[in-house]
Amino acid sequence: MAVMHSTSEADGATRSGEEAPASAPWGTGAPGPETAVRLEAHGIDHIPEGERHGKARSLFSVWAAPNVSYLSLVVGAALVLMGLSLEQALWVIVVGNLFWAFTAFISISGPSAGTTGSVISRAMYGIRGNKVVLVVTGWLIAAAYLALNWSAASVAGIGLAGRFGLEVSPLVSSTVIVVIAAATIALAVYGHGAILRLYGPLSILLTLVFIVVSAFILGRADWSYQPPEALEGASLWAALAGGFAIVASAPLSYSNSPDLARYLPSRTRASAVAGWTFLGAFLPSVVFTAVGAVAATSLDMSDPEKALEGIMPGWFVPVFVVAVVLNTVSNNGLTAYSAGLTLQSIGLRISRVWAVLVIGVLGTAMTLYSILVFDFLTSVSTMLELVTVLTGPAMAVFVMDIVMRRNHYDGKQLLDQDRGGPFWYDAGFNWAGISAMVLGGLAAALFVGTTFWTGPGADAVGGLSLSIPAGMTVAAFVYWLVGRSPRAGLFRGNPA
Template sequence: MKVEERSIEYIPANERHGKAKDLFPIWFGANMNITTLVSGSLPIVLGLNLFWSVTAIILGSLIGAIFMASHSVQGPKLGIPQMIQSRAQFGVIGAIIPLFLVMFIYLGFFASNTLLAAQTIANIFPINQSWNIMIIGAICFVVALYGYDLIHKVQKWFSAASLFLFLIMTFIVFQLPVPAGQWVPDDFALSGFFLSVSIAVTWQLSYAPYVADYSRYLPVHTPPAKTFWYSYTGTVIGAVWMMVLGAVLTVAIPGFLDNTGGNLAHLFGNFAILMFVLIVFGQLAINVFNLYGAFMSSVTTIEPFFKFRVTPKVRMGFLLCITIIATTLCIVGQGNFLEFFMNFIFFMSYFLIPWTSINLVDYYILRQGEYSVKDIFDVNGKYGKINWIATIAFVASIVAEIPFINTSFYVGPAARALHGADLAWAMGLFLPAVLYYFPMKRRIRKDMFPSGVDSVPVEHDEFLS
């Protein structure tokens, strides 16, 4: 297997391969890890019982995955990475704004996943945690270097292995005793419930900036419905399964979150080593996604200013720098993991949701999937350097979210008035859609026939031939 040669450029028809069903193991496997499990623990930490925690997890996952899978559909149609497609909304230079924020998301998830993996490895080998972190970073670097095809193959094998072992674990977990009243719909806490729904929604949206990166090699005529449903079912089943297990384990095992990997593996008794291996492998697999996405974002950010060809050596250089930065941040940031992780989830949602709203409104409602890929790569093209309509809508929506925020370090006045309910995600979803749709619709209508010819549909774009 050779190093992937493509980076952010369009994938031509003769290099397209695979089927939509290949997306199921990618997104099922992406959720089969202890970071997802810890996310499912958070509703319990927020004070909900198991009934309301599971309800929030299912509801949030079903809602969030709609947006995640809608982004996945863009991959086969456009044949380019997700974040570079944002240039069609924000402009070639303007897209750097959401890209910069997305880079923090990749680094934050890398740190979270790596810390949990390093903690798990410490249960097996008495190695200093900093060395564990560096070893994990090195392995992720190698897999991300080889890219798309290797990632797909790794995820297929991992999905099969995790399905078998987590089925056994599920049987074991649901034999554990839990306190009375945990499965009864009593003691409903509005603020905790909304926060928990927000966590599950945000978990799915965290894949949105790079979900199309893993569907862009599919043939251009891949049915959108199949792309959507294989992505949707894969991520919902994997996420709900792991999050529900996390909630049950947090209730059933005192101090479960103090050593998540160790407590989970020890449920297998004499076969604990199998679970240790699966846990570490799962963390490595999802961290490869973060490195691969960070690589795509960094190239997309730099490309408008410095035209260059991403050779295997250039790819290696980018990925090595990103891996060193992410690993260093992880080593420096060792501390209170749970508080960091919870604040990180909320922080991420405040930026991701306005971006996804603008992107999907533009793709599905305003332009109906028709773009000039050539102009997406041209700083002087039809999408311009900066689209101030998108930029203002994005920034204004983030500002409008502030009163509705509820985190450990800040609670907005609207959140206090709502007894702690965090509705920032709802504000971030609907406000940018309105602020972007109406002025952008007028601009598109005005620019649609500048010389009597409509914009070129993506499948007939001369750039693609």
């Protein structure tokens, strides 16, 4: 079984404008009908039109399953714990989740290019520049999100182990984490077919369980809740901005939406691709984050696992914990799947399966650290606010590129890495994209306002965290301005 591609195979593929497919090493490697038990044959290579299939509506369940989420409950509760009233928290939840529109918009490039988002972004940063950007925005952040979601599920799983009489110890905690991680990695290894087939039933099952949980929560809600000390003036605006950053960080992190749409026929309507992606992610995110905020009006959500299990019948607790684990597997399955493809795009000549295993090991190690060494809730709020320094500008550049190119991408050209190729630009770097990321990231960092780090810009406006609007606005403007310059040659080889 060939795990590493030979130099001659990879070089030949590059010369022809099509990268080596990095097909599944445990199968024949030959493309065939996708099933939940067949290893995906394709990696980052171009999906031929004859192998495209499906309808845009299938994207609804693909995005709904990971967003019927325990972590959404935690984030919603965190908004109230920050001092917001219930009404204020609900407004933040709706507005922050509108950023799923960006995730949905960039998904339309998948059917157009027939390849992954991590390859499409070569148009924005150049062949070499893209590798640098992907290491940070596509791979390390993916590992951090794996750890964050695994941590949420592991907290619930470890608590369930204690209910069954197991003494909670580092060994038990580590075992729970490794088992959850292994299930996730298995799903990501099987790839697109397994995700497409399994997420429909999963989204239905998870919705039913979380509706029951929501009923327990809503039955105890304090609808007249007001924070002990009402926030006013600068403190209120700072809390609103910080909460918005936390909620919006989730959709801004999903630059992998083209990966999940790339198997759709190129003739699929862009509005349908974007619409079903948006609805699948937005609706459950709003509903269950709002339920989390409501829970904090009557429960001590500083320990969400203990608080939620305390209002459930004993027989339902294991059902809830299993649902939390399944949600985490579905959420991280998408992340690990795309992170494996990203690792291939960076240039490691390994199969998609081994790329998934590498990201899985790194994410597991980070999870072990966050559970055994660090505080979970601190991990959640700090990470979600800080990652927007990078994910916001990256999303803005992607959106602007699609607008400027009118979503015209040639997947085979994007896979051509030869010097002088259409996306080689200036020694392998597209300075429009690189400068937009750097300046956008600096603008975002200046306006970060967290307990971990407060930028001078945020200090100047009373601690108001404006990292998302600042970073995205600057990145989009710089990319548009520099990209339009004839010297930049942004559309050389793939014109709009």
